[in-house]
Amino acid sequence: MDDFHTSQPIFVQIRQRLIEMILRRQVEEGDALPSVRQIAADLSVNPLTVTKAFEALVDIGVVEKRRGLGMFVTTGARAGLLAHEREKFLKEEWPRIAAQIKALDLDIKDLAAASTQQGEQTK
């Protein structure tokens, strides 16, 4: 099966993949996203699940449905997404990460050193 870990609903995971596609510019603003049918077939998931993921993106104005044509990335979607994802990260994920940092007794110097090191390796 696919790499869906069962701790998160699948539509959330699909939504996240779509967001990543947009953030990484795999799909540009104004371009069409893959169809519900295609994603459902690619991932062996229920089409309703895919529709739900799209709807979540329509709700935040990142994606628009064009009748008969499919789903498109809106203009300004990237900027909007970045703001949305940043806020979500700080609100939902950061507290948990911060707690872990605290539990592991890491300080800002360790983290800075680690991220510099990582930066050199990747970019």
Add this chain to the structure above:
Amino acid sequence: MTDLSVSAGPIVSARGLSKSFGRKQILHNLDFDIPAGRIYGLIGHNGAGKTTTLNAMLGLTSYEGTIRVLGEDPFARRAQLMENVAFISDVASLPRFLRVRELFALLTNIHPNFSQEKARQFLEGTDIRPEMKIRTLSKGMIAQLHLAVVMAIDAKLLVLDEPTLGLDITYRKRFYRRLLEDYMTEERTLVITTHQVDEIEFMLSDIMFIRDGSLILHMQMETVSEKFTQLVANEPETQAQARALNPVYEETRFGQTVFIFDGVARETLAPLGRLSTPTISDLFVALMQRPTANPERAR
């Protein structure tokens, strides 16, 4: 947003559906509705009554109680219903002495909603050629042909009884991919039974568990993830706390203790360990072992 407003009532509706063979009762009073646009997984042990339920839906067996498919009694009006119902069963066979094109010609004659053109399209990209005799096809090719035939029927209900039995993983994946890509729409409804439930878990919108002829779970997949929680707890204290919350299932695997809870809030469980939604197969094993289970079935 979604065009699910096809409010024409359920595709399949059963009330007090029962079936006995001699003195042995196979189905006990099943009540269920299957709405349009869903993909249903019907799950149960061998002999639990899955195929009997499907056969009742298809009008292939008599029964007590009522069942309506597209508003009709399938046993009384089987011929009419078959225009809108298609099925693949693990025992169904295609006439082996025919060539593929002869099969298509035959179906065009007997089935008003069969499109020869569509069937040919579905065979593009396979190794099956119209001139081939069905007898010479491999098992995987026969399954492909079968699927092509069934998908070329413009049906509202497609029933798949172990459609991928005996096929290797590549064929199985292709089979389901095809279904999702070329067949499934909001107006169509799929009912699938399979032992390889993990492969189709995320395709399903709803599941029904049948145990010893009774429907023990009928639920939307979304509700499953709200209602059931799996917990992995590794410390004796957290395990004791977990047990106090009445798990429906507990198992120790590879040094980890896994619990499954029914209707216990995730916030209550979160401090005890790692939480997730159980897979359908884990949930199936758990619910098959609930106390009322027939002891000879418990493992």
